[in-house]
Amino acid sequence: MTELRDAVAKLRKHVKHATDGPWVTSSVWSPRATSTSAVYSHAHPAGSVESEVVASGKIRSGYGGIREPWNAEYIALMQPAVGAALAEWLHLVADVVEARIAQDGSDEYAVDIEGDHALVVARLINGGAK
Template structure:
């Protein structure tokens, strides 16, 4: 049976992993240096909100602002949920760089398995697929699990 639909060729697992690592590295390269910290921000005309700052730059400088809070009454954005700021601070560039390295190592393992026996079966993190799921999420795709 001939299909009239074009099937998108499957990208190999090692390519998915390398694409995610490259995307992370690009964002790490352009992100504000870490370490990142959170701080409550108070305004006389708004309620408390949270912001994320970099300690790699002088306090109060524009360069120190990772995610600046907005003015709630004016309708501008801003982080109103402190846990969001805490999470963003945890995912500072050093974490992204380490994750990119882990994905790259996993891509090497998958590529070696493919070269050895022509299959990527059980090559990705001992068959769990967790790193492939992470790569797919970074690449804007749905995880398989």
């Protein structure tokens, strides 16, 4: 139980300090291609410093670099292994829901026992609203 609560606390801390989303990626964005990729927040006006979540590449004349260190921390926290674990969890929940539908013939109660949290996560990953 301690491990779960520690992970929740760590994740919530990083979520609290990272730039709000949704985040989107963009390829070469700087005037002289000094950065090869960037992540922007749609929660802030386009082109504003606040909208620049993370930019990778060579820093030149103020272009590129990390705008908010917490964003890099959050991105590092969401490493591919976390994504793989989330995918496995969503796969398992989908199997359970599919089995419930097959058994009952209805999707009325065929939600995950966590109160639809898996559906919320899936919709956010798919670009939909909670």
